[in-house]
Amino acid sequence: MSIDTINDADSVSESPSPEPSSTPLKRRLVGGGQSLAARSEPMLWLHGGALVICVVMIIGLLLLVLYQGATTFWPVAITQVRTLDGDTVLGEVTRNDHYHLGYGDIGTFSEPVREEAVALLNPIFQKKLSKIEDRDGVAEFINRQSESVERSLQKLTSGLPQVVEAPAIQRNALTDGISQLLSAKQSSIETQVASDIKTALQADDTGAALFALWQSWQDAEAAWSSTPNPDAMLDAIQSDGDVLSSIYGNRFLTLQSFDVETAAHRRLFRTGNYELTNEHFTWVSDFATEPDSESDPEWAVLFERLTWGRFYGVPKELQVDGEATETDPQAVWAKFLELHPVVRDRWHQRRDLEISDTGQINHELEQARLDLRSIELANGKDSPEWEEANKQFLAEKEKLDKAFAEIRSQIQSLDDENDRYQMIVTTSTGQEHAIPLADIVRTYPANQLGFSERLGIYFSRWWEFLSDDPREANSEGGVFPAIWGTVVMTLLMSVVVVPFGVLAALYLREYAKAGLMVSIVRIAINNLAGVPSIVFGVFGLGFFCYLIGASIDQLFFEAKLPSPTFGTGGIMWAALTLALLTLPVVIVATEEALAAVPRSMREGSLACGATKWQTIRRIVLPRAMPGIMTGMILAMARGAGEVAPLMLVGAVKLAPELPMDGHVPFVHLERSFMHLGFHIYDLGFQSQNSEAAKPMVFTTTLLLIALIALMNLLAIGLRSRLKKKFAYSQF
Amino acid sequence: MPRAQPQKHPFTDTTMQNETMKEPNAQDSSAVATNGQTQLRRLERIAAGEHLPSEIHPEIMDESAILEIKDFCLWYGAKQALFDVSMRIPAGKVTALIGPSGCGKSTLLRSVNRMNDLIDGVRTDGDMQLYDQSILAPDVDVIELRKMMGMVFQKPNPFPMSIFENVVYPLRIDGENNRAVLEEVCERSLRGAALWGEVKDRLHESGLSLSGGQQQRLCIARAIASEPEVLLLDEPCSALDPVSSGKVEDLISELAGQYTVLVVTHNMQQAARVSDYTAFMYLGHLIEYGKTEVIFSEPRLRETEDYTTGRFG
């Protein structure tokens, strides 16, 4: 029934126009959409595909950073493993690596590990040669390889030091001699080598005999290579035919051994204990460990310390005044938990004294010195005013010195009290090491932790990271000063760049008469966006720091010279430099936004008798605000992620003094600052302990991205509120 | 066009006027000829670039004019948009400008408050006088001039701010910040624009959230907020439904007397209903200008009649 209807419909649609394309309708139905462009699917696939590629790349990057950054602080188990050379390695597994083990790698191994590696490789070598033997015979194969073997031999010979140093005549005699000998005795040498290899192959299935043969040949070659001069070398191979065939065999086997390899797995242990072992990390290959020697010792404890990085070991005893109070790990740990907070409290007290109180005294002393210097500059050194001031200064200095000594003695007594407590820890190799309790930042018996305790440690590490100062060359501790510097610098930059950019764009779009000049200015601004950022850094250093900053110093901070105040990199100069860098972004975005304000609105306002500026301020600017905000968001994202120019104009590796403190005038925009982007660069490329710094690089990157995202979200939220206000409903 | 017939006007009056008018123009052109062919030639001749003098009914001269346009020409770059337009706009009356699309009605209207200054390449010739003072002279304070004239545009253009702020905008830019004054003006203007009832509870919502017709009435409220001398309305009802149009028309009738209104419209009935005088323009030329009743019932030119009755244009 239904089929009938369809047929009917077909016949009806065909009947009116027997010849196709004779009516417009028919042409539309049949002929239209034939060209590729007329069909939307291919374009859809193209657009969709492009989007997918972009999204996949971005998400991939974000996921990598997120995973690496988020897992850095998770406390993992502490693993202990014994290696074949008798070492015991205790630490956290931080990395896994699959690699290819070949004969070339075994030279660096110690004896027992080497044996194990050779035992892994020999059967593969044996199999390879057996296959050659089965296919076309070793002798035949050597014959085919003879040229490359000879080349390898000649190369070896001419590279030996005694040959290089010998006169050319001798050198040539040796090479010629070898060639002659080889061509004369080639077949006998080849048969000899082939039969030796064949015997070895048959003697042993595991390849041990083959390896032994290779070793003996190697030894023979080594002996010959150490012959003192080319003449003697030539003599040796001429007089004894076995020498040449051994060398020849060794060359052949060495050439053949290059592609003999096996898949191997190794782990990177973070072993800490740097002052004892001189390394923070050790690679341990699976084949190099003793079977069944791996364990997670119950009392393996990780110590994060103020200096020297981490320490891994088992608590042995807790000493007070050099006397052991507890000796059983359990009891030591309990006692430690009791004492540690007290000791740390004292340490914090001590640090506060050192930083704020001593800092205050230093500040006052510096002020007094500057006052004296000002008077010296004003009145000369021998004037009565100076004498008077100097007297005052000396009195002040004496008072401050006394206060300083007071504080030092307080610090000393706190230190002395803290020094009474230390923990003796046994390392995996049995060494004992004393760790002062005051030195311990965080410690935990990793293998006894439940999930919630791990979570606790994880978050406490994050908190330390976000709120503390860095230590250990930035690879440990927190990044608070860097967060602070980044946020403040970015905000300062926005505060500068947005008004400037908006004013410039307003002039360009609203006041300037369109013409050649305006076009040139526009092109120049767009090109400014393409100038390498380091160039802005150079400009900032030269113009802001050295020119303007130095002038400010001359005028207002003369007493401090020659040490510069504004005449060197600082957070203000950095903000200004980045403002310059991001200016084109703001100008272009603002211009677009201004252009998008409907002409009718301006006319409406002008027709009401508003002046141009009133129209701009009351109609155009509010209406363009969302677009201006977009420019600001882009500028902030660009500025916050920029590193290169900052290196020149004020970002430093370590600046624990924030540009804001309790000393008048409270905000010190001339100070240098830390920046997350620069911190990443410093961690990743300047760090001594790059392996330990690597996870911190990801964590810091994650933090920087999160920070920029947060600032952008705030701006976007603001913008969407503005946008809602101006939503245009027509009819 | 039954509604366009001016009913209140006695028939005899029109005949009399017609007769008086025919006299001075009799030999001046073929306009009075009864033959349709000859009359249409007038428009063809204008299209061909010839300039023919406008038919201006003499009773306009009896009115006291607030605005006097004298031989006004305007060029957009090289293209001339207005040709020797001369008009007297009577004070306190409603004057309608009609004519086919592109004939220069908006251009003429915009010239009155010098909005055309904003367009690059505009050149003018001739003169316009408001209270016997030229408004085209270079030393005229354009801002003050515009403050004397409220303008409503063809397309509604409310500002991106609240309804209240939209209405009191002209006062704000004059620096008026007295809340009581502003509120009083706002209510009066919105009532005047027949919008008060609809928006009195949402004065602080965005002006952009109104419907198109409401937006247009908001613009009218804005235009009358500063109590201008002259109201320039450029097709104020083109975006409105009949009910809203009716309200605006009532508004215009009310405003007449108090203000001088110059209104552009494409709606013949509307022009007939609201205006006292009507000017018919074609291709930048003023063709005929006279009392509305006369223009719509017995114009002196056949072209005008053809246009008002919808036979061309």
Ligand SMILES: Nc1ncnc2c1ncn2[C@@H]1O[C@H](COP(=O)(O)OP(=O)(O)OP(=O)(O)O)[C@@H](O)[C@H]1O
């Ligand atoms: N900004 C401009 N630049 C150049 N030419 C213009 C400009 N504005 C208007 N014109 C031209 O001037 C002539 C008159 O335009 P105008 O806008 O005054 O017509 P109008 O009578 O208002 O028409 P409508 O009834 O369609 O609104 C038209 O030919 C138009 O193309």
Ligand SMILES: [Mg+2]
């Ligand atoms: Mg118009």
